[in-house]
Amino acid sequence: MEITIIRKQDDAIHFLLEGAHVGFANALRRTMLTRVPSMSIDEVLILENTSVMYDEILAHRLGLVPLVTKLDDYNLPEECDCEGKGCSLCQCTLTLEKEAGDQDMMVYSGDLSSQDPEVMPATEGIPLVKLAPHQTLILEAYARLGTGLENAKFQPVATVAYKNVPLVSVDKSKCNQCGDCVEVCPKNILVLEDDVLSTQNTLECSLCEACVRVCEPGAVTIDSKEDSFLFKVESTGALPPEEIVERAAEILKERIGEALDFANSL
């Protein structure tokens, strides 16, 4: 098994996983989606809402705001000593108080203030509701940890996807340098220079096979490497992308360990 990081940003990581089978890649992907916990608003107490938006729609919108999560600071409610009733070890309170003056006003996720300075909306610019002049909004929201298995709002990832590594090959003896494939390729993988056709950035290839269809002599072939995967993990901002992958591997290990205990008891 070989792993190479291709790109790493604050909210996304691209890596190459070689020498693994598709079952493993998929288990990892699904674990990131459904088992890695993150914080999200789950209960809202509306003290005053004179906006045109119904309380439940507003609560739903609040639930979808990604919150920066410190996984080690909070317990999952079902694992907490309070037995899920809600305490400072498994819950974080956020408040929002806004009143529009003589002008209408947009309320943003950044207007939420949190009891725990670490647990804040991952982005400040998410519009929640627009207030007309003199409308008021006062609410208290309770955030907790949860997993995507329960509700998609708890997913720490916006996207987690993989594709097989593309293999683009050109049979030089068949190629007549017509350049049709170069023109049709949306990713600029194929280049014709000094009457020689070559390939570049083949990892970017989308496997669309437009080049194969357009090539009359049948010189281009597109294949994919069955045991190599190009992963793309994009975080919602709740957790750093590399932490999502690491936690997923830990969670997967834990589950396999539990199954192994069971198998050993047979």
Added chain:
Amino acid sequence: MEPRIIEHSTFEIKFEIVGEGHSFCNLLRRTLLQEDSVDFAGYNIDHPLLASPVFTLKTERRHAHTVLRDALEKMLARTEEFRKKFNQAVSDFDVA
């Protein structure tokens, strides 16, 4: 995860894995199918929300539970290998 045995004989095990879905079962099935002594490995989920997967393993020559144990150990080792190499790759990338 709470596995529960349904049938167990020398060459066959059938068990229910409460609290799991495709991610784990498919990985287990694929790993088992790489073993020579596995005759059949598969699972069924009666209902995506209401039922837990029921896994069936049939083997030849070797005891079903030893084959299962070997496969799980392999999965555990591979996941640990992934975790280590990923951490290494991330710190190598940060330095470079």
